[in-house]
Amino acid sequence: MxxxxxxxxxxxxxxxxxxxxxxxxxxxxxxxxxxxxxxxxxxxxxxxxxxxxxxxxxxxxxxxxxxxxxxxxxxxxxxxxxxxxxxxxxxxxxxxxxxxxxxxxxxxxxxxxxxxxxxxxxxxxxxxxxxxxxSFAMACNGETTDCEVPPAQLKGKRLAAELDSIPDFYLSGSFGGVLRADVRHVVSGSAAVNAVIDGSADAAVATRAQVENALHDSPGHATERKGPLPAMMSPGxxxxxxxxxxxxxxxxxxxxxxxxxxxxxxxxxxxxxxxxxxxxxxxx
The missing domain is CATH 3.40.190.10 (Periplasmic binding protein-like II)
Structure with missing residues (x-):
């Protein structure tokens, strides 16, 4: 489905x-x-x-x-x-x-x-x-998180993703599942990025449109990863x-x-x- x-x-x-x-x-x-x-x-x-x-x-x-x-x-x-x-x-x-x-x-x-x-x-x-x-993108709190590191190095950071979405599967299941315990589930990709903006998460994965829109509405509160997302299963x-x-x-x-x-x-x-x-x- x-x-x-x-x-x-x-x-x-x-x-x-x-x-x-x-x-x-x-x-x-x-x-x-x-x-x-x-x-x-x-x-x-x-x-x-x-x-x-x-x-x-x-x-x-x-x-x-x-x-x-x-x-x-x-x-x-x-x-x-x-x-x-x-x-x-x-x-x-x-x-x-x-x-x-x-x-x-x-x-x-x-x-x-x-x-x-x-x-x-x-x-x-x-x-x-x-x-x-x-396609997909990552947003990070620039004060707490280096958005350009290999994602597996985000272990211990507060991560956010929409429940049962590909960003959720990506963060929870990729890299041997080392990030699974750090992922908090929210109702949408926009909510995940907003969690980074309001300081309740260190990083989030959502659609690029959701990331860009949230950063546009709240400039200076988060950054977008410039490099590709390693092991992301969807090309767009x-x-x-x-x-x-x-x-x-x-x-x-x-x-x-x-x-x-x-x-x-x-x-x-x-x-x-x-x-x-x-x-x-x-x-x-």
Missing amino acids: IDRRGLLSGLGLAAIGALAPARLLAAPLDSVLASGVLRVAVYRDFQPWSWRRDGVLVGIDVDLGLEIARRIGVKVDYLELAAGEDVDEDLRTAVWRGSLLGMAPADIMLHVPYDREFALRNDRVAIVAPYFRE WDVAIAVKDNSRDLGDRVEAIMAELVDSDAFKAIFAAYGVTYRPAISG
Whole structure:
């Protein structure tokens, strides 16, 4: 299964294959235009991509959804999705079926893994327009910890990672498990980096976007490791957009918009506003 933490695992540690553009079957773009609203699914509590700050929904994916809707010529409405057991379930809920409680699905869903096997297994959706390449990074308290040492030398330091994520498996299981007793589990990668910033941890591993965003919001409180993470099992992964399999013209429009958007100053400004360096997807 791939849950949202599977996005943090480089898709279950599988190599990311080139994914051919999916061909869709129907054309509901007219319905979006007629309603005047594009319904966009984003993950809940997923900083820096989509979360509530002082009660207001913000984040990179939130801003991208707004920009896509603007370029289609409609307003945007967000479906805030609580991550399910796996991303397959998230796609059922957010894109092609809706929830069992009667919530209607969205028109598009952001931050979906772009992976051949995953796409073949979820043939009720098409996964299009990969827009970012994610990977992992380490943040350290510069006063207590040298972030550039081999990670095994962090034994005895206070380490933080999201529970049951690849950063957790990396810190707990790599290097003969010498760091396992030092790892404290938190609810998210952002929380892990914030533990370093507030002084309750000496080092944390999270996605690079989570590290960059946290350091951007609290400059001077932590540093990012400059070198690679030895023995990190995931080379990184691409994220993309999902549409229902009968949404051919909507998927085509979104792909065309994203192809223009990724080369624009507006696109890079969205990432920069959250302190995240834009890294283009390698697929597509």
